[in-house]
Amino acid sequence: GAVVSQHPSRVICKSGTSVKIECRSLDFQATTMFWYRQFPKQSLMLMATSNEGSKATYEQGVEKDKFLINHASLTLSTLTVTSAHPEDSSFYICSANRGPYEQYFGPGTRLTVT
Amino acid sequence: AQRVTQPEKLLSVFKGAPVELKCNYSYSGSPELFWYVQYSRQRLQLLLRHISRESIKGFTADLNKGETSFHLKKPFAQEEDSAMYYCALGGANNLFFGTGTRLTVIP
Numbered sequence: 210g211a212v213v214s215q216h217p218s219r220v221i222c223k224s225g226t227s228v229k230i231e232c233r234s235l236d237f238q239a240t241t242m243f244w245y246r247q248f249p250k251q252s253l254m255l256m257a258t259s260n261e262g263s264k265a266t267y268e269q270g271v272e273k274d275k276f277l278i279n280h281a282s283l284t285l286s287t288l289t290v291t292s293a294h295p296e297d298s299s300f301y302i303c304s305a306n307r308g309p310y311e312q313y314f315g316p317g318t319r320l321t322v323t
Numbered sequence: 324a325q326r327v328t329q330p331e332k333l334l335s336v337f338k339g340a341p342v343e344l345k346c347n348y349s350y351s352g353s354p355e356l357f358w359y360v361q362y363s364r365q366r367l368q369l370l371l372r373h374i375s376r377e378s379i380k381g382f383t384a385d386l387n388k389g390e391t392s393f394h395l396k397k398p399f400a401q402e403e404d405s406a407m408y409y410c411a412l413g414g415a416n417n418l419f420f421g422t423g424t425r426l427t428v429i430p
């Protein structure tokens with residue numbers, strides 16, 4: 210049980226375009242999902258907390274207009290990187306809460322902006 | 324402010340030797356601490372949490388509030404323990420991660 214998927218696993222896009230990453234909880238409902246960013250050989254940095262049916266809560270320094278988060282259902286959250294630039298290239302990981310202290314992680318999405 | 328410090332980026336031990344991965348934290352309230360592991364080409368997964376006081380895959384971790392530490396220990400390292408280990412601080416709905424320690428167990 211407790212599987213979280215992400216799609217796509219890898220994406221390459223041109224500078225200036227937007228790209229959407231999906232995060233799904235496959236066998237449980239998650240009122241809260243999280244989006245992290247991981248730079249090479251560095252730790253995970255929490256970007257935002259996605260709450261079903263309400264606006265996401267962004268961490269300090271994360272541009273909410275650039276990283277659009279939508280949590281439209283209890284099993285799906287999406288992260289859209291708008292007007293992507295090469296510096297947005299990174300590994301994006303989502304996680305979902307099944308319950309208190311039960312956070313399950315997706316496999317990650319590698320974004321490359323050319 | 325919340326902070327998790329893992330002083331060692333890399334740690335190598337021989338198979339069968341004891342291993343200790345260090346984690347120190349800074350938190351004003353009552354902390355909840357976790358260890359997560361990421362094996363090669365796999366997703367991050369929970370290894371253990373201090374509130375459970377459990378031993379997973381031979382690993383244990385004791386919360387020392389006086390030293391604000393939550394070090395991960397295993398008496399006899401195995402090759403399959405080679406992975407990236409993250410200490411995390413948080414609560415029911417969010418986590419703050421340390422920078423991670425890459426453990427390599429040498430055959």
